[in-house]
Amino acid sequence: MSYEVLARKWRPKSFDTLVGQDNTVQALSNALDNDRLHHAYLFTGTRGVGKTTLARILAKSLNCEVNISSKPCLDCSTCKDIDKGRFIDLIEVDAASNTQVDNMRDLLDNAQYAPTSGRFKVYIIDEVHMLSKSAFNAMLKTLEEPPPHVKFILATTDPKKIPVTVISRCLQFNLKQMTADNISRYIKDILKKEEINSEDEALNIIAKAAHGSMRDALSILDQAIAYSGSSISTKEIISMLGTIDNIFLVSILNALVKNNGEEMMKLSAEMNEKSISFDLALEELARLIHKISIKQIIPNSTNDSSLSEEINKLATLFTPESLQLKYQIVINGRKDLHLAPDPLTGFNMTLLRMLAFYPSIKPSNNSDSKxxxxxxxxxxxxxxxxxxxxxxxxxxxxxxxxxxxxxxxxxxxxxxxxxxxxxxxxxxxxxxxxxxxxxxxxxxxxxxxxxxxxxxxxxxxxxxxxxxxxxxxxxxxxxxxxxxxxxxxxxxxxxxxxxxxxxxxxxxxxxxxxxxxxxxxxxxx
Ligand SMILES: [Zn+2]
CATH class of the missing domain: 3.30.300 (GMP Synthetase; Chain A, domain 3)
Known part of the structure; x- marks a missing residue:
């Protein structure tokens, strides 16, 4: 049997299995259960946060043969057909490839006819901002006087490119980026169902690398399974993604405490040999400094990191002012990394700056101590x-x-x-x-x-x-x-x-x- 990618295999089929969009799910569920339906919805949000998944669940909720509700039965032929992408009254359009006004007119000419088998004709238009101006105009006419059996679900990553006249006729939902926490919990769950062992830290790394996109997380996970087989280890994920072993960064901060520039340069050379991305290294270093700062301010806080012991120790070795400054230096170093002759040089200069600069409080007569x-x-x-x-x-x-x-x-x-x-x-x-x-x-x-x-x-x-x-x-x-x-x-x-x-x-x-x-x-x- 051929391998089915995880994003498709485990695409949430109901609202309660959808992760990270609680507010939107709540609002849509209330509307469905209380029969307060709108004729056009607009889902906005970055890629991979669940816009089309949400649209399909909504389409099921509207058309489930049992009744209209936030809990479609998933068992009737309509629910099943929608899940399989073959329901005749669900028309999915990718606007990125259908920007011509003619296509839009054909599509909308059809809207006036009653649905073939469902309760509603549902139009899901993905990347709707890609439509041409005349296509938007054609759509606007239908949006102004929609036939009662038509529902529009528009999705976009770039709502600013949608005419206000269109937006004003839609009920808009802003989907949130997935938190790394949400992602790692979700993929852990999937791996359990797939009977694949994994280390928590490995999943944390994947979750962070996905930058808020569940779809990206799942395709990294597909890759990881192909790479590692039945068990996903931190070491393999680090090597697969070219990401960074945080032990390097902890060692760099320990060397910094000891004012040992030589050791810092040695560590960065080792990182270079391992082809670690220095952009990612600086990103992770900022994250690590942030965790240390949090530990200083909230000593009782716990962190999920496997490095909590090291973080606790480092929290006692830096002053809060010094951490603020190091953080700023790292952020700036990352911003300027592309200007450096090469990433290693840029990274080393950032380390040297951390070594060279430290804050101190000037004794001052006035209260405003600079x-x-x-x-x-x-x-x-x-x-x-x-x-x-x-x-x-x-x-x-x-x-x-x-x-x-x-x-x-x-x-x-x-x-x-x-x-x-x-x-x-x-x-x-x-x-x-x-x-x-x-x-x-x-x-x-x-x-x-x-x-x-x-x-x-x-x-x-x-x-x-x-x-x-x-x-x-x-x-x-x-x-x-x-x-x-x-x-x-x-x-x-x-x-x-x-x-x-x-x-x-x-x-x-x-x-x-x-x-x-x-x-x-x-x-x-
Ligand atoms: Zn159903």
């Missing part, structure tokens, strides 16, 4: 400064660039002396220096001799140094300070203009603590 975001001092914005690398040169080739020369000296007291001095003149291997008078304590014979030795070693020729005191000198150390200030300005403005930092400032009322910004550069010797 949340602010610090850049941790161990995370530096990299601004590279080229090293001044000089090879040993002949004294005759020395161009007088004292700053460059000093940068080549070994660190020590001789270098300090040189850094606080500027070169006045040099001739015949004699260097005349002016020492910043604020550093006159460096003007000692043995320091000067050490500098002479260093320069002698550098030029491979005997060098003599004369020192006098001076002020307002362009010493190497002053030049370096000016350069560093410039670098600092560039770094600060790079940070302040960063799109993400701007978002933090706007969304979190965050402040950047400029004193915590440190440009990274190669150490100058």
């Amino acid at each position: 949340k602010k975001v610090e850049l941790k001092s161990d995370v530096k914005i990299k601004v590279e400064v080229k090293d001044n690398i000089l090879d040993n040169i002949n004294i005759k080739d020395f161009d007088g660039d004292w700053i460059k020369l000093v940068s080549c000296l070994k660190i020590g007291i001789a270098k300090s002396l040189a850094q606080e001095s500027s070169l006045i003149s040099y001739k015949d291997n004699i260097f005349n220096l002016a020492l910043n008078e604020n550093f006159s304590h460096l003007n000692q014979n043995d320091y000067v001799e050490k500098l002479e030795d260093e320069l002698t070693e550098y030029f491979k020729e005997k060098i003599k140094v004369n020192i006098k005191l001076g002020n307002r000198l362009k010493t190497p150390s002053l030049q370096k300070k000016i350069k560093n200030d410039e670098l600092m300005k560039t770094t600060e403005s790079a940070i302040m203009n960063d799109k993400f930092v701007k978002e933090l400032i706007n969304d979190f009322d965050a402040e950047v603590i400029t004193s915590s910004i440190k440009p990274t550069k190669k150490k100058e010797n």
